Amino acid sequence: MGKIKFTKNELKKQKDALKRFQRYLPTLVLKKQQLQIEIRKVEAEERIKLKEQESISAKINSWIEVFGEEVSMQELVKISSIKIDKGNIAGVDIPLFRGIDFEDIEYDLFYMPLWVDKGVESISRVVALEAEIVTLREQIRLLGEELRITTQRVNLFEKVKIPDTKENIRLIRIYMGDQQTAAVVRGKMAKNKLEKVS
16 A cells, blocks of 8 residues: 555545546456456367367378378478468457468379378368467467456456555545544634633
8 A cells, every 4th residue: 555645635536546446347357257258269169170180180090001102291282371360359469360371282193192182181181270270379378368467457456456545545534534523622622712711
């Protein structure tokens, strides 16, 4: 609690501060709740993408033996660009995955084994999912950081600012009440002395 003056102006200043804190706190609490909801949504989406990625990987593993042939899938699946937009959730700028483009690599259909088309398609999907998962994890990180800051602010208002301001108002009122009582007592004493003199 900072140093306060025991004046009417300070009392007004503390009351105005309390009103501001009490008006701002619900907004912070709402933002905190919104961030928590959004984090849960993004985490659920991440789990779905991870399951899809695992499912595709499991299917690839079921016919991985055919990869024993001398075919370099790395030469056939190359990223040309990843499309990321900017979005905003509860005042937080986040990346939004919009898609991935692969280089259009042509290969000789007579020379390559039959499974190469399916392999290129599956690996492309796994790579696209990985790019999307990385973007979702960045969203979670950014939203989590904002949630941490917002939670600190909510706690600051609930546990420090509002109670301190209420205590300051109480102390100023007590002091001013004591001063008023002392003034009344001094007035009565002065009146009694004047009456005795007269």
